[in-house]
Amino acid sequence: MSASLTQNAIARQVERLEYRNLAFIDGRFAPARSGETFETLNPATGEVLTEVAACDAEDVGLAVQAARRAFEAGVWSGLAPAERKAIMQRFAELIEEHCLELAVLEALEAGKPISECFNVDIPDTANTIRWHAEAADKLYDAVAPSAKDVVATISREPIGVVGAVLPWNFPAMMAGWKLGPALVTGNSVVLKPAELTSLSTLRLAELAFEAGIPAGVLNVVPGLGHVAGKAIGLHPDIDLVTFTGSTEVGRRFLEYSAASNLKRIVLECGGKNPQVVMPDVSDLKTVASHVLAAAFWNMGENCSAGSRLIVHRSVKAALLDEMMLQLETEWTTGDPLDPEVQLGALIEQAHMDKVLAHIDQAKAEGLALVIGGARLREETGGYFVAPTIFDEVPKEAAAAREEIFGPVLAVIPFDTEEEAIAIANDTCYGLAASLWSEDLNTVHRMAAAIRAGTVAVNCFSEGDITTPFGGYKQSGFGGRDKSVYAHDQYCELKTTWIQLA
Ligand SMILES: NC(=O)C1=CN([C@@H]2O[C@H](COP(=O)(O)OP(=O)(O)OC[C@H]3O[C@@H](n4cnc5c(N)ncnc54)[C@H](O)[C@@H]3O)[C@@H](O)[C@H]2O)C=CC1
Numbered sequence: 456m457s458a459s460l461t462q463n464a465i466a467r468q469v470e471r472l473e474y475r476n477l478a479f480i481d482g483r484f485a486p487a488r489s490g491e492t493f494e495t496l497n498p499a500t501g502e503v504l505t506e507v508a509a510c511d512a513e514d515v516g517l518a519v520q521a522a523r524r525a526f527e528a529g530v531w532s533g534l535a536p537a538e539r540k541a542i543m544q545r546f547a548e549l550i551e552e553h554c555l556e557l558a559v560l561e562a563l564e565a566g567k568p569i570s571e572c573f574n575v576d577i578p579d580t581a582n583t584i585r586w587h588a589e590a591a592d593k594l595y596d597a598v599a600p601s602a603k604d605v606v607a608t609i610s611r612e613p614i615g616v617v618g619a620v621l622p623w624n625f626p627a628m629m630a631g632w633k634l635g636p637a638l639v640t641g642n643s644v645v646l647k648p649a650e651l652t653s654l655s656t657l658r659l660a661e662l663a664f665e666a667g668i669p670a671g672v673l674n675v676v677p678g679l680g681h682v683a684g685k686a687i688g689l690h691p692d693i694d695l696v697t698f699t700g701s702t703e704v705g706r707r708f709l710e711y712s713a714a715s716n717l718k719r720i721v722l723e724c725g726g727k728n729p730q731v732v733m734p735d736v737s738d739l740k741t742v743a744s745h746v747l748a749a750a751f752w753n754m755g756e757n758c759s760a761g762s763r764l765i766v767h768r769s770v771k772a773a774l775l776d777e778m779m780l781q782l783e784t785e786w787t788t789g790d791p792l793d794p795e796v797q798l799g800a801l802i803e804q805a806h807m808d809k810v811l812a813h814i815d816q817a818k819a820e821g822l823a824l825v826i827g828g829a830r831l832r833e834e835t836g837g838y839f840v841a842p843t844i845f846d847e848v849p850k851e852a853a854a855a856r857e858e859i860f861g862p863v864l865a866v867i868p869f870d871t872e873e874e875a876i877a878i879a880n881d882t883c884y885g886l887a888a889s890l891w892s893e894d895l896n897t898v899h900r901m902a903a904a905i906r907a908g909t910v911a912v913n914c915f916s917e918g919d920i921t922t923p924f925g926g927y928k929q930s931g932f933g934g935r936d937k938s939v940y941a942h943d944q945y946c947e948l949k950t951t952w953i954q955l956a
């Protein structure tokens with residue numbers, strides 16, 4: 456727990472909290488044109504926090520007009536990279552200055568543990584914005600090795616108006632992953648947060664404006680997926696949509712693109728990520744702590760959650776014993792605003808019901824329940840589910856195949872390396888994997904054989920801001936988040952072919 460994250464500081468912040476709950480279009484907060492709103496809830500209590508403007512196609516249209524106007528006027532796209540850098544750096548500073556406020560908003564609206572929000576999510580959001588800002592004036596374009604009497608330059612240009620449609624599991628961090636590279640490369644953005652988590656994103660937009668990002672360059676249109684999200688997908692004047700969320704909705708964006716203007720689509724979707732533990736591991740305490748973090752961090756509501764533990768039969772029992780010990784002593788489920796808590800509430804009743812239905816199905820199929828398997832803290836009205844582990848899960852079982860997006864871990868034993876790789880790759884997803892072995896040859900061989908965008912060796916990690924993030928197979932499409940590779944998704948490549956006299 457950070458020194459400044461005390462119960463008193465949190466309580467004072469909650470008392471003085473003001474919700475930004477209107478759309479942010481062209482540098483101003485405004486209600487939806489229809490006057491419609493939707494409720495946003497605290498998933499730890501089921502109580503309504505506030506009503507949020509429910510944007511529809513008309514509001515999305517106004518936001519796109521503002522974004523296009525700003526883009527064409529060059530108030531942002533026409534700045535030198537170093538000028539955009541300075542403003543984005545100020546934006547990062549403002550995020551840091553408002554870290555507690557943003558952390559409290561995320562804990563209240565998303566049910567995430569405040570210590571994670573305060574120590575990880577919001578600092579990472581600021582770091583992401585700052586890192587991309589600093590890259591702004593350090594990336595060079597190219598001159599092609601063409602013919603003698605020709606100069607051919609290959610330059611990147613901003614793509615124009617970017618639509619960003621975001622999930623609820625890491626609201627600020629995902630906004631940072633999209634806004635950092637989209638804005639530093641000179642684009643204008645129309646961003647739709649998930650309807651379950653609008654509040655921190657709306658505050659971020661206000662801070663971006665305060666930092667000096669001109670009116671119209673960053674617009675936030677809160678609203679329902681099948682209304683505001685669909686309107687972004689179908690809008691004929693949006694050049695690219697970057698999306699993080701379910702594979703099912705990602706697929707819809709490809710349809711929207713085909714049905715409208717062939718806008719570029721970048722998808723970061725789901726995962727059923729393997730954690731492979733080889734028989735040569737010696738430090739089971741460390742392995743156990745990372746395996747638990749991979750499975751249960753953010754209540755398992757994480758696209759890169761390591762929801763399949765594929766473990767060699769010879770170490771399985773000892774590893775499970777160590778995991779149980781740590782789970783019982785180090786993982787507390789409770790009020791997300793309590794800085795000592797590691798596990799908060801699931802995002803909403805419907806999602807909790809879906810996770811509990813998966814658990815019931817696994818029980819009905821006769822899978823061996825090791826721990827958990829039930830709702831917790833029902834008396835609070837909140838949506839808490841105990842971290843749950845099933846052992847000896849057949850690879851055909853739903854618990855081994857479907858993305859549950861909750862605190863449910865399927866343990867699948869194996870006997871040979873070939874079998875482990877086959878199980879790891881036996882999924883339609885390919886986002887992330889963890890691999891545990893102390894043998895360098897095994898590590899190289901297996902890391903190369905696992906079909907995933909990120910393979911973390913001897914740890915659970917998504918990498919840091921310097922490494923790209925995205926998936927193989929149905930986990931991703933069209934580009935990567937994070938690192939300088941993320942800039943590619945937001946740029947067109949222009950060839951200028953100059954014939955010399
Ligand atoms: N990063 C990830 O991999 C995430 C995966 N999920 C998966 O998706 C499941 C459902 O969660 P949801 O929040 O419902 O994710 P989702 O994929 O439905 O929502 C993500 C975003 O898409 C929007 N959206 C929803 N329906 C849309 C539509 N028809 N057209 C355009 N936009 C639309 C939502 O409003 C939200 O902003 C989860 O249980 C989990 O399995 C959810 C969130 C993040």
Ligand code: BAL
Pocket residue numbers: 622624625699700756757758759917
């Ligand atoms: N873990 C960051 C990306 C996501 O869950 O959507």
